[in-house]
Amino acid sequence: MAYSEKVIDHYNNPRNVGSFPKEIPGVGTGLVGAPECGDVMKLQIKVNLDTGVIEDAKFKTFGCGSAIASSSLATEWLKGKSVDEAMKIKNTDIVNELKLPPVKIHCSVLAEDAIKAALADYRGKWGKKEVAAGAATS
Amino acid sequence: MTGSSRTLCWNCQSAVGGEYFCPQCVKVQPASVWSDYFSVFGLPRKLGLDLGELQQRFYEWSRKFHPDFFQRATPEEQAISLENSALVNTAYRALRDPIARVEYLIGLEEGAVKGIPPRAPRDLLEEMLEMQEALEEAKTSALDAETRKRLEGERERLAERRKAEEARLMEVAGEWDALVGASDHASRERDAVRRKLLDGMKEILAVRAYLTTVINDLSEALGEETHTHVSHRRH
Numbered sequence: 169m170a171y172s173e174k175v176i177d178h179y180n181n182p183r184n185v186g187s188f189p190k191e192i193p194g195v196g197t198g199l200v201g202a203p204e205c206g207d208v209m210k211l212q213i214k215v216n217l218d219t220g221v222i223e224d225a226k227f228k229t230f231g232c233g234s235a236i237a238s239s240s241l242a243t244e245w246l247k248g249k250s251v252d253e254a255m256k257i258k259n260t261d262i263v264n265e266l267k268l269p270p271v272k273i274h275c276s277v278l279a280e281d282a283i284k285a286a287l288a289d290y291r292g293k294w295g296k297k298e299v300a301a302g303a304a305t306s
Numbered sequence: 307m308t309g310s311s312r313t314l315c316w317n318c319q320s321a322v323g324g325e326y327f328c329p330q331c332v333k334v335q336p337a338s339v340w341s342d343y344f345s346v347f348g349l350p351r352k353l354g355l356d357l358g359e360l361q362q363r364f365y366e367w368s369r370k371f372h373p374d375f376f377q378r379a380t381p382e383e384q385a386i387s388l389e390n391s392a393l394v395n396t397a398y399r400a401l402r403d404p405i406a407r408v409e410y411l412i413g414l415e416e417g418a419v420k421g422i423p424p425r426a427p428r429d430l431l432e433e434m435l436e437m438q439e440a441l442e443e444a445k446t447s448a449l450d451a452e453t454r455k456r457l458e459g460e461r462e463r464l465a466e467r468r469k470a471e472e473a474r475l476m477e478v479a480g481e482w483d484a485l486v487g488a489s490d491h492a493s494r495e496r497d498a499v500r501r502k503l504l505d506g507m508k509e510i511l512a513v514r515a516y517l518t519t520v521i522n523d524l525s526e527a528l529g530e531e532t533h534t535h536v537s538h539r540r541h
Contacts, residue, residue, distance in 0.1 A: 199428065199431050203426050206434075206520070208434050210435055228435070228439075230434075
């Protein structure tokens with residue numbers, strides 16, 4: 169199958185590979201998988217608890233080139249966004265950016281799931297602190 | 307063979323009632339008389355089936371539809387026999403393997419309205435991630451005897467676990483057969499059990515898919531050939 173140049177670029181030079189220790193304040197972890205192809209994707213965000221902005225994001229994906237590219241792109245997009253803005257990232261955005269063929273759309277769905285899972289994990293763990301910090305500054 | 311009783315022969319327009327050859331003009335009938343792979347072989351839609359019986363019927367229909375026997379027939383009949391032969395083969399392959407049979411049945415039962423895709427248990431995902439990380443590490447360095455032994459041990463452990471999952475799948479398949487065999491009248495309670503069994507089978511299949519991936523990756527790291535059904539991976 170022919171991959172788009174952007175997929176190949178992300179595959180050969182994946183951005184933000186790695187992980188944060190889960191207990192660091194502001195870190196949210198999403199771990200998702202696609203049973204039909206056995207892919208595993210871990211995506212983490214690190215939110216500044218004072219500003220509510222995602223300062224850093226990392227991923228680790230074991231899967232096909234499209235899955236790696238989708239999560240690599242996702243971490244690039246997440247950086248600098250607020251948690252609410254990050255919620256708006258859709259798999260179709262990833263499909264368009266990477267020009268994924270129809271058979272690889274599930275990889276972008278997986279990346280969206282991973283973003284949502286990381287954000288939910290963050291909110292569950294640190295959401296209240298963020299609100300408290302926001303209330304204190306306003 | 308419900309619903310097919312009013313089917314008419316494409317040639318003489320008489321009722322064929324789900325027969326594969328028209329009772330009137332003896333022309334071969336197209337595959338549309340079958341509603342699913344089970345009905346191709348006249349078998350009930352159940353997960354436990356007699357492999358001997360399946361094979362026997364497969365041979366029987368393969369012979370009857372063999373395109374060689376239709377060389378002097380009309381182009382319509384030739385086309386139908388070819389199509390039927392192909393379908394009989396596909397159906398046999400899908401039903402022969404007990405795991406593929408469950409996968410096929412789930413697709414059949416859920417139809418166009420797909421249920422929620424199964425979520426693999428989180429602890430399994432973590433374990434798979436850890437295993438892949440260890441594997442990645444092992445790949446970057448030369449495979450020393452100790453690492454090799456450890457990887458082989460892991461693979462053996464995972465293969466055992468896959469076997470256990472498959473046994474569990476067959477147990478649920480038995481429960482499914484008991485349910486569909488018990489009664490035909492629908493009730494809310496029965497629907498709930500049906501849904502639960504389908505979801506249960508889907509989850510086991512998901513877990514099994516993960517185990518298979520890692521087992522194959524381990525074999526690959528150990529420099530062995532893999533026999534994988536998951537052909538669309540890592541392309």
